[in-house]
Amino acid sequence: MAGTVVIGAGQAASQLVATLRAEGYADPIAVIGDEPYPPYQRPPLSKKFLAGELTEDRLYIKPPEFYEQAGAMLKLGVSAVAVDRAAKTVTLSDGAALGYDSLVFATGSRVRKLTVPGSDLPGIHYLRGIDDVKAIQPHFHAGKRMVVVGGGYIGLETAAVAAKRGLAVTVVEAMERCLQRVTSPLMSAFFQTLHRAEGVVIQTETGVTGFEASPGGGLVVKTTKGEIACDFVVAGIGILPGQELAAACGIVCDNGIVVDEFARTSDPNVYAAGDCANLPSKLMGRRLRLESVHNAIEQAKTAALSIAGKPKAYDDVPWFWSDQYDIKLQIAGLSAPGDTVVVRGDPASRKFAAFYLRDGVVAAVDAVNAAPEYMIGRMMIAQKKAVDPGRLADPATPMKSLMG
Amino acid sequence: MPKVTFIEHSGKEHVVDAAAGLSVMEAAVKNLVPGIDADCGGACACATCHVYVDPAFGAKIPEKSDMEQTMLDFANEVTADSRLSCQIKITPELDGLVVRLPASQH
Ligand SMILES: Cc1cc2nc3c(=O)[nH]c(=O)nc-3n(C[C@H](O)[C@H](O)[C@H](O)COP(=O)(O)OP(=O)(O)OC[C@H]3O[C@@H](n4cnc5c(N)ncnc54)[C@H](O)[C@@H]3O)c2cc1C
Ligand code: FES
Numbered sequence: 001m002a003g004t005v006v007i008g009a010g011q012a013a014s015q016l017v018a019t020l021r022a023e024g025y026a027d028p029i030a031v032i033g034d035e036p037y038p039p040y041q042r043p044p045l046s047k048k049f050l051a052g053e054l055t056e057d058r059l060y061i062k063p064p065e066f067y068e069q070a071g072a073m074l075k076l077g078v079s080a081v082a083v084d085r086a087a088k089t090v091t092l093s094d095g096a097a098l099g100y101d102s103l104v105f106a107t108g109s110r111v112r113k114l115t116v117p118g119s120d121l122p123g124i125h126y127l128r129g130i131d132d133v134k135a136i137q138p139h140f141h142a143g144k145r146m147v148v149v150g151g152g153y154i155g156l157e158t159a160a161v162a163a164k165r166g167l168a169v170t171v172v173e174a175m176e177r178c179l180q181r182v183t184s185p186l187m188s189a190f191f192q193t194l195h196r197a198e199g200v201v202i203q204t205e206t207g208v209t210g211f212e213a214s215p216g217g218g219l220v221v222k223t224t225k226g227e228i229a230c231d232f233v234v235a236g237i238g239i240l241p242g243q244e245l246a247a248a249c250g251i252v253c254d255n256g257i258v259v260d261e262f263a264r265t266s267d268p269n270v271y272a273a274g275d276c277a278n279l280p281s282k283l284m285g286r287r288l289r290l291e292s293v294h295n296a297i298e299q300a301k302t303a304a305l306s307i308a309g310k311p312k313a314y315d316d317v318p319w320f321w322s323d324q325y326d327i328k329l330q331i332a333g334l335s336a337p338g339d340t341v342v343v344r345g346d347p348a349s350r351k352f353a354a355f356y357l358r359d360g361v362v363a364a365v366d367a368v369n370a371a372p373e374y375m376i377g378r379m380m381i382a383q384k385k386a387v388d389p390g391r392l393a394d395p396a397t398p399m400k401s402l403m404g
Numbered sequence: 405m406p407k408v409t410f411i412e413h414s415g416k417e418h419v420v421d422a423a424a425g426l427s428v429m430e431a432a433v434k435n436l437v438p439g440i441d442a443d444c445g446g447a448c449a450c451a452t453c454h455v456y457v458d459p460a461f462g463a464k465i466p467e468k469s470d471m472e473q474t475m476l477d478f479a480n481e482v483t484a485d486s487r488l489s490c491q492i493k494i495t496p497e498l499d500g501l502v503v504r505l506p507a508s509q510h
Contacts, residue, residue, distance in 0.1 A: 041445040058426070061445070063434050294450075297443055321449040328471060330449060371474035 001027040002099035004307055005090050007080040007245065008106035009033025011041065011296040012274030012303075014061040016104060017072045019304035029072040030098055032090070034079035037130055038064050043293060045133050046157040047323050050140070051164070056130060083249040085267055102269055102307045105257055106300065107242030109275040109291065114149065114235050118211030123219050123232045127154055128239075136234060142166030145230040147221050149208050151178030153322045155236035156191060160324040163198045170201040170228055172221065177204055183335060186354055187366050190347045191324070198325060241289060242276040254278060256289040261313040263303035271306060273299035282315050283382070284334055284363075292320045317381045326350075330374035333364030333381040342389045344373060353377065360386045372399040379403060406499040410437045410455075413507045422494045428503060429453040429490035439505035446490035451475040452509040456485040457492070458502035465492055481506055 006013045009031045017029055040059040048054045067074045082091040089097045111126040125136050144167050148155045151173035162169045177188035192202050207224040214220050214229060221228040241256040252258045252266040256278030263271045274296035278289045295318060302314040322329040335356040345352030353373035356364040361384045365377030376399040391397045405421040408431050422431035432440045441452035448471050472491045476482055
């Protein structure tokens with residue numbers, strides 16, 4: 001038995017090992033990771049780890065002994081470079097070849113890189129892995145000037161940690177507002193106000209046109225609205241799904257590796273899970289690619305169950321969180337432009353929720369320091385529940401009573 | 405190092421050394437105690453690290469935050485002893501802590 005080979009050693013890979021063994025899968029398992037670390041959690045990278053509140057080993061999803069005990073071989077610091085689906089082998093960067101019965105792509109995603117002139121200058125950073133944070137940390141001191149390119153969740157979290165540390169922070173966002181791609185104008189306004197109150201400068205509708213090294217050290221960020229001098233840059237302008245290797249061996253890819261609800265790709269022996277996969281969501285009524293811990297975990301469970309011969313369809317409500325300053329944002333479902341927004345609570349109180357209604361049912365919720373709204377909202381989305389917008393908007397109506 | 409005893413739903417006990425400063429959830433994960441999923445890694449966002457704290461220790465642990473309380477409300481089989489283990493920081497005073505695990509985190 002050649003067993004299962006997992007390409008990528010991140011959030012999904014770790015869960016694959018756990019679920020395969022929990023389900024009684026007894027064949028060999030090998031996990032190939034190009035980073036030198038055992039599978040680790042990425043969310044703290046732009047939160048507590050960047051803030052210096054966590055040591056590196058506390059990022060590890062499971063201790064290294066877990067993989068040993070599970071009889072899973074972790075091959076770290078090597079990448080998978082080719083897959084031969086006819087021979088069922090994976091070739092690694094160290095020249096080794098591994099045979100498989102089942103292959104899982106858990107390759108995650110990689111950051112989209114800046115391409116404007118000067119983008120390869122030293123001092124321009126991204127934030128995806130432990131090594132990225134290690135490269136940023138020597139510059140991450142009070143008084144330093146940081147420019148964040150891209151006002152998405154990762155950019156804003158980085159800005160929040162930096163502002164608290166005493167750095168001078170400027171966020172440059174090309175679109176009309178931060179978080180434009182992922183949430184409503186109301187939520188964008190809330191987060192922009194929050195950051196500005198903490199001293200962060202936010203420049204929207206500003207495109208970065210290039211970078212130059214400053215003669216006195218540091219960088220000059222050139223934008224459509226002028227120049228910004230800084231000591232370093234962190235860019236968070238989105239990610240690209242890790243699909244190259246799958247595409248190269250002829251597996252169908254379309255904004256991610258295309259899978260069915262059982263995490264199966266176009267090859268019945270090959271699966272994909274996590275950021276790299278493009279999955280069908282009945283609940284959301286379309287195909288989508290999700291970048292969240294929950295999706296990586298649940299899709300990995302789905303792939304493991306399929307491999308273990310106990311297939312179970314995956315169709316969960318997507319959820320995500322973001323921590324900025326003392327704000328915990330919890331998101332369930334996916335909002336879209338055109339949804340009716342129902343606000344419950346006063347944003348100025350820093351405890352409120354925005355519900356997104358589509359065809360009279362709750363399609364998504366953004367909850368700020370409001371766990372009941374988030375948890376009940378998640379259930380409402382799963383049940384496609386019709387709600388009375390008036391009662392939903394009234395904080396005096398208990399969330400639980402809206403489920404009845 | 406403080407010792408923490410985890411009792412699985414089946415009754416199986418695990419006595420582990422838990423470094424002060426870590427959370428009770430992290431002590432379980434680090435020591436391969438099964439039964440705590442901790443999907444969000446301690447962000448108080450998932451409620452899959454639910455445990456029952458031995459009543460003898462209840463008073464030695466700081467009160468739940470609003471966030472922990474509301475997340476807990478949605479866990480299964482919640483009792484007065486229920487806590488989210490990622491929100492309990494291990495301190496020397498918690499040496500000997502006993503926590504019981506629920507049948508399931510989902
Ligand atoms: C800074 C940051 C903050 C985040 N915050 C949150 C949050 O608050 N909440 C949330 O839900 N999600 C958050 N996310 C997203 C979440 O971390 C990801 O969705 C999740 O890690 C996806 O898991 P995965 O297993 O698909 O990929 P990953 O965890 O990225 O693992 C994939 C691994 O595969 C490796 N790999 C790729 N190709 C190869 C190859 N050919 N050979 C060998 N190895 C390979 C990669 O290097 C990587 O190590 C955050 C992400 C980042 C970067
Ligand atoms: S680990 Fe998610 S709430 Fe405790």
